[in-house]
Amino acid sequence: MSDRLKTFIRQRAAELGFDVCRFASAVDAWPAGERLRAFVGDGRHGEMEWMETTLDRRAHPTAMWDGARTAVVLGMNYGPDQDPLPELADRSAGYISVYARGDDYHEVIKGRLKILAGQMAARLGADVKVFVDTAPLMEKPLAQRAGLGWQGKHTNLLSRTHGNWLFLGTILTAAGIEPDAPETEHCGRCTACLDACPTKAFPAPFQLDARRCLSYLTIEYAGPWPEEFRTATGSRIYGCDDCLAVCPWNKFAQGSREIRLQARETLTGPRLADLVALDDAAFRALFAKSPVKRIGRDRFIRNVLYAIGNSADPALIAPARALLDDPSPVVRDAAVWALSRLMAAAEFASYPISDGKSLSDPSPGLATG
Known part of the structure; x- marks a missing residue:
């Protein structure tokens, strides 16, 4: 029954445009909550006060919903057609992160997750809840547990088939579904992502200080920046892709097939x-x-x-x-x-x-x- 159920969910997910769909336990213990607590305790979250106020709810999937037993983790490829970093050479044009050149992925993914969740609820007879990044659910550790990829040395999810370019969505369900095997880390000795960071935002491999990250500064931080970051940003005006784009695993990635996630001409080198x-x-x-x-x-x-x-x-x-x-x-x-x-x-x-x-x-x- 479990295999047929997983096949049903995966088929429906593919029909809705998701590129990967895997399953993880929502109840097993994991260390991600303690890592997040240490991150916030060290002040590395900067001015993102919502991370403090939702810390307890982020600690574990069941802290979000105590009825959750299984996480269905889905990925949608938003890969660019080519390496975007050469665009930084044109200093009279603004650089917008690849993920933000198309439609808002929250809107693209959430509606489809709701459709899939409805189909699951009808099939399972169990409650479901949908999450797309904006809720306090730690999706990257769940994605690694489900086997979509692993959190690389840059702390982002990294896939052997899609490189760095996956949007994540999660459906928690009260139904028990056999989990898939988790993914292991495959970064090896490579430090390309750490070396590429223009602001040296990684104190150590697998650690990020958001206060030095250009994605945080351009998007989350409201005030005037310190001088060193103003010069380091170059032409990056929304987000930063350096640590993502230099990863050797991107050689297996392909351009997104979702039309709404593909780059608008007006947002590429404006x-x-x-x-x-x-x-x-x-x-x-x-x-x-x-x-x-x-x-x-x-x-x-x-x-x-x-x-x-x-x-x-x-x-x-x-x-x-x-x-x-x-x-x-x-x-x-x-x-x-x-x-x-x-x-x-x-x-x-x-x-x-x-x-x-x-x-x-x-x-x-x-x-x-």
Whole structure:
């Protein structure tokens, strides 16, 4: 019965566009909860306070739902057609992480998970619950337990068949289903991901300090960045793929077959000059149905201005100047920093702003962070 049930679920999952579907126990003990507690205890979660407030619920799948017995873990490939890292060479274009170039994966996956969960409930006669990243469920350890892949030295899930490019979704069920074999770690001596990190965000293999991670800084962090990270970000304006894209296991990966996850032309190498001119309405229009939309216009423009400061493109001075009077303090701060990098020292020091002050003068409205 269990084998026929698993075949039924896998067939339905494939019909819904999932590339992999495996099963894990939701009740067995695991060390992931203690690792998370140590991560938060060391402050490596930065300003993601939700990780503290949901720590107990994240500790184990049954802390989310004490009736859970089995986790059905699904993966959907979002792989790019080619290595995205050469795009970083164009410093007048913004780099958006591969995962965010198509539609928001939460919306793509969640609806299909609900369909599958409904089919499972009808077949099993048991309760089910659906999770896609936004709920406090530790999906990567569950995915490793189910055999989808393993958490590599960069802490992300890594698959022998899909490389680094899998979105995860989970269905917890009260039904007991025979688990699949877990995956073991296959990183060996390779340190390519650790060596590639532009901000040295990995204190040790299999450990991440989010406070130094460009994905955290561009997406989760709201304020002005420390200087070292502003320069290290290069043209990365939303997320960072360096540790993912350099992994040798990607040689087995293929481009995504899900049309909604494929990169939009407008989000692949967008020009910084166009992005920095976005007001709130234009920002929302450009990033409709995109995960980028959730960080808001001000945080996004901050990131764009840091990239402008690293561009060495004098044509971007004028659009950066136009934001010196922006209503957002974090945008004004980033504009000042960008101009300090693009303008000659003497010109920057004497450039007037208002009330007889210049850009180089300390000002509450133009904090230099």
